[in-house]
Amino acid sequence: MYLTQEKVAVMGAAGAIGSNIVQDLLSTKTACRIAMYDPFAQGLEGAAEEIYHCAYPGAEVSWTADVKEALTGADYVISSGGAPRKEGMTREDLLKGNCEIARGLGEDIKHYAPNAKFVVVIFNPADITGLTALVYSGLAPGRVSTLAALDSTRLQTKLAQHFAVPQERVTGCRTYGGHGEQMAVFEDGIVVDGVPFAEIMAGKQVNGKSLSAEEWQEVQTHIRQGGARII
Incomplete structure (x- = not known):
């Protein structure tokens, strides 16, 4: 049984992120009616074949290089269909x-999926591309989102x-x-293994480890450069 049987359009589905989104939607029993879209038809066909070979029970997965076909009747839209960030590039370069x-995504949604319940934009710079898609889609602000938690999770991880504690x-x-x-990195509200961050910055140790002001600055730099480092 899937959480929803409504149609989900995954844009940029020939890419690694898009195809993995499709697999996650199915393997987590989130959605079973999925339209995979990408202008790169040959790569998209291969990505779709891999999904078919997983033989998810009850799955209704289609693929198309026609954006109208992909979006028509879609209740949810997830797009990773932007150009990737390459080595040496900043987010601003994109x-x-x-x-x-x-x-274009926003305009296509307005034309073919004006009643979409929720749209997620996950290509960089996501804060700006998400806003752009929102403006041109005509959807209410609460129906368009981006990957807002990624950098916060990177901070949690670091x-x-x-402190060598579970995340x-x-x-x-x-x-x-x-x-x-x-990006701004906030310290207010952080708690590490039950210890408020203000106490840590005042010298209190966690798990036998301290964090100096210089080390905290290094952590912030590490988070801001997270995307470039991964690339």
């Missing part, structure tokens, strides 16, 4: 090209590694703004 893609023992991590060098 801005113009991917905003044009986001504009602190857990520093779930680090809570209250928050970041804000651009998904890169201009």
